[in-house]
Amino acid sequence: MNIASVIVDVPARQTDKSFDYLIPDEYIGSILPGMRIIVPFGPRKIQGFVVDLKDESDFSKLKEISEPMDLYPVLTKELLELGDWLAEKTLCYKISGFQAMLPAALKAKYEKKLILAENVDPLQLSLILQPFFIDSRELKWDEAINHGILSEIQREAANKLIDVIYEVKERVRKKKLKHIIPELSIEELIIEKEKINTRAGKQKDVIDFFIHRHKPIELRTLLSELKISSQTVSALVEKKILMEKELEVYRDPYQDRQFKQTYPLPLTEGQQKVIHPIQQSILMDEHHVFLLYGVTGSGKTEVYLQSIQTVLEKGKEAIVLVPEISLTPQMVHRFKGRFGDKVAVLHSGLSAGEKYDEWRKIQRKEVSVVVGARSAVFAPFENIGIIIIDEEHETSYKQEENPRYHARDVAIQRAEHFQCPVVLGSATPSLESFARANKKVYQLLSLPNRMNNQSLPAVEIIDMRDELRSGNRSMFSSVLFEKIKDRLEKKQQIVLFLNKRGHSSFIMCRDCGYVVNCPHCEISLTYHQSQQKMKCHYCGHEEYVPKQCPECKSEHIRYFGTGTQKVEEELGKVLPEARVIRMDVDTTSRKGSHEKLLDAFQKGKADILLGTQMIAKGLDFPNITLVGVLTADTMLHLPDFRSSEKTFQLLTQVSGRAGRHELPGEVIIQTYSPEHYSVELAGSQDYDQFYQYEMMVRKTHRYPPFYYLSLITITHEELMKVVTITEKITKYLRSKLSNNAIVLGPVASPIPKINNRYRYQCLIKYKKEPELSNALKIILDQYQQEMASSGLQITVDLNPYILM
Numbered sequence: 001m002n003i004a005s006v007i008v009d010v011p012a013r014q015t016d017k018s019f020d021y022l023i024p025d026e027y028i029g030s031i032l033p034g035m036r037i038i039v040p041f042g043p044r045k046i047q048g049f050v051v052d053l054k055d056e057s058d059f060s061k062l063k064e065i066s067e068p069m070d071l072y073p074v075l076t077k078e079l080l081e082l083g084d085w086l087a088e089k090t091l092c093y094k095i096s097g098f099q100a101m102l103p104a105a106l107k108a109k110y111e112k113k114l115i116l117a118e119n120v121d122p123l124q125l126s127l128i129l130q131p132f133f134i135d136s137r138e139l140k141w142d143e144a145i146n147h148g149i150l151s152e153i154q155r156e157a158a159n160k161l162i163d164v165i166y167e168v169k170e171r172v173r174k175k176k177l178k179h180i181i182p183e184l185s186i187e188e189l190i191i192e193k194e195k196i197n198t199r200a201g202k203q204k205d206v207i208d209f210f211i212h213r214h215k216p217i218e219l220r221t222l223l224s225e226l227k228i229s230s231q232t233v234s235a236l237v238e239k240k241i242l243m244e245k246e247l248e249v250y251r252d253p254y255q256d257r258q259f260k261q262t263y264p265l266p267l268t269e270g271q272q273k274v275i276h277p278i279q280q281s282i283l284m285d286e287h288h289v290f291l292l293y294g295v296t297g298s299g300k301t302e303v304y305l306q307s308i309q310t311v312l313e314k315g316k317e318a319i320v321l322v323p324e325i326s327l328t329p330q331m332v333h334r335f336k337g338r339f340g341d342k343v344a345v346l347h348s349g350l351s352a353g354e355k356y357d358e359w360r361k362i363q364r365k366e367v368s369v370v371v372g373a374r375s376a377v378f379a380p381f382e383n384i385g386i387i388i389i390d391e392e393h394e395t396s397y398k399q400e401e402n403p404r405y406h407a408r409d410v411a412i413q414r415a416e417h418f419q420c421p422v423v424l425g426s427a428t429p430s431l432e433s434f435a436r437a438n439k440k441v442y443q444l445l446s447l448p449n450r451m452n453n454q455s456l457p458a459v460e461i462i463d464m465r466d467e468l469r470s471g472n473r474s475m476f477s478s479v480l481f482e483k484i485k486d487r488l489e490k491k492q493q494i495v496l497f498l499n500k501r502g503h504s505s506f507i508m509c510r511d512c513g514y515v516v517n518c519p520h521c522e523i524s525l526t527y528h529q530s531q532q533k534m535k536c537h538y539c540g541h542e543e544y545v546p547k548q549c550p551e552c553k554s555e556h557i558r559y560f561g562t563g564t565q566k567v568e569e570e571l572g573k574v575l576p577e578a579r580v581i582r583m584d585v586d587t588t589s590r591k592g593s594h595e596k597l598l599d600a601f602q603k604g605k606a607d608i609l610l611g612t613q614m615i616a617k618g619l620d621f622p623n624i625t626l627v628g629v630l631t632a633d634t635m636l637h638l639p640d641f642r643s644s645e646k647t648f649q650l651l652t653q654v655s656g657r658a659g660r661h662e663l664p665g666e667v668i669i670q671t672y673s674p675e676h677y678s679v680e681l682a683g684s685q686d687y688d689q690f691y692q693y694e695m696m697v698r699k700t701h702r703y704p705p706f707y708y709l710s711l712i713t714i715t716h717e718e719l720m721k722v723v724t725i726t727e728k729i730t731k732y733l734r735s736k737l738s739n740n741a742i743v744l745g746p747v748a749s750p751i752p753k754i755n756n757r758y759r760y761q762c763l764i765k766y767k768k769e770p771e772l773s774n775a776l777k778i779i780l781d782q783y784q785q786e787m788a789s790s791g792l793q794i795t796v797d798l799n800p801y802i803l804m
């Protein structure tokens, strides 16, 4: 086996296949599949992944591998295969698939060292190695290569005497250090990224960094991680995309923390019923996908914990995915409290170095449970016994850049390989998953009741149009205002929720709540200020903004929107005695601040917790008896066919924060669209009816889960070019696909132009199109040259969740 098949780190169509390289004699036996290596490629030397070893090649003149980069494979055989699968399913390059599976520290270039493992004496090493470690416990990687002792090192590494480390620049322990904070939301960052001139690639990298890790970071770490100059950062600070601030430095938030050991609770009858088939599947090594549909506060987490227990007793491993936003300290406590040191936690709040440390614990099997956000689905375990996805309906499980994968699909693919169960948990399952459960593709498990049969909170829907008519122009209805006052007197706690997602791009009548929809697509029209027009971004329909409401003739028809800060100000005016904690992107940007605010609220240091999406999930506080939703509608009118589903899910989740323990809870939902089914049914907390209704809508308008969607977005500086190319692509697809496929377009994207780059799209709805994948590959091949040379961009998303 002296020939290695290698996928090189050049993300392009022409290089998206393996190349053969000769393994030099000294490395035969020590270069294995799944390792990273350095190879000559053209005039350069680049990184690559070994995917296979063989004895023969079809090519006669092979170049030699320059050097290995790893002591042990960083990708297992299973993950290598998963990479192929990802490339096939998402149309990404294989190299992008592999890189998505690894922690950032392995992507960047860090100084690599070999160190003696803890408590190992240099004299325990083989004679050849002893001289290298006698004076110092560490040895530079390059020196090991130069002395030709790599295979020797590998042997001792296998004996756990030597370890390889990637030295990430050590943080200086100082009280305050200069940090960089994103000033914009992730959505806005994505837009800004496209605005940046292609020549300023470094700036793009920085924005990209914050899109993935939307938290403050120390300036120095940022500079060294991205290998950029401080000018690059200052340019972005000047553009008000980033902000500079002196902040205190924290280390790993879980370090030095004692977690109180918890023990399995005796399960309720309902819990026993749902856990049985899961445990059965674990014990029998059978792959099943379970949809655990349990109302808020029904004890799903305890079911996860005890299922994991069974897995660990079998000597296997568990992966638990939670949405980044609900990866709260409370959640982490529950897993660390039960399984202690066996748990690794992976989330975006960790620095690259910390993340790599957690990943290494997984790789070396020092832990057997990983709790983490989306990318934790790639945890390099080799004996997986269960994969759990909590809040499975969350759209953040879909990655919005290459590879555009959905963690649910990856989880199922891996679980099939390991013949183990996948558990999808939610109080408001995605329509796709519930439909699959109904068709018996997934196995449905229900927990219809709260713990101890505590009733769900009573929900009252307030029509804000009535408030306006009776002269109340404040953002609190009189009912909500009275109830807040009541709770303040009783010293009980209140959660006020403001739905900030969904910007003011839709037009609504303040008097009757009327919103203009597209007559063909059943989604709201988006307002375009420059042309004073409203447009449908699915089919292209457009019309002028009415001067008068077509429904009630009122002239109060305009944009919509408020912010948390404004609410806080108003609370200060009308209820000066209330102590308020505000939680939004601004107040939680500091590492650890999220936890501090929640902690203060739990300790009763405030009466009202006011916040956005981030307070909708996972909170389990006994003293909350009132939840107020200030504006239920803001998301309802996004140009997105999932907007009703998202609204229903969010309202149900927020409502679920009230009355989880002894004290009964109450929920007030303020809205301008009380008659909209997603608001009304969230009010009666009736998921089943919502499901029925929404399925009907999806069927009528041919959306998922009845049809699959694929979205192709084309962008360029010249409008004519974008239109012509989109036209050609659309035409080509029409000719290649069956008559049952619906090809919509060419049409301008919801955001039709970003910094002089025009954006057009083609949306395909289909049930079964075996030719689609090939046709898309041909399109990408066809334009490869132009994409490389003229700044043309074509992105393909085979399961889009953001349609802008």
Ligand SMILES: Nc1ncnc2c1ncn2[C@@H]1O[C@H](COP(=O)(O)OP(=O)(O)OP(=O)(O)O)[C@@H](O)[C@H]1O
Pocket (backbone or CB within 6 Å): 265, 266, 267, 268, 271, 294, 295, 296, 297, 298, 299, 300, 301, 302, 427, 451, 618, 619, 620, 656
């Ligand atoms: N068998 C049990 N006996 C006693 N208490 C339990 C049991 N199972 C769960 N609980 C408690 O009930 C409460 C609600 O459970 P849990 O948070 O697991 O529900 P959940 O379904 O995960 O909720 P949500 O989806 O709203 O986050 C928690 O305080 C939990 O400790």
Ligand SMILES: [Zn+2]
Pocket (backbone or CB within 6 Å): 509, 510, 511, 512, 513, 514, 549, 550, 551, 552, 553, 554
């Ligand atoms: Zn009106």
Ligand SMILES: [Zn+2]
Pocket (backbone or CB within 6 Å): 518, 519, 520, 521, 522, 536, 537, 538, 539, 540, 541
């Ligand atoms: Zn339309």
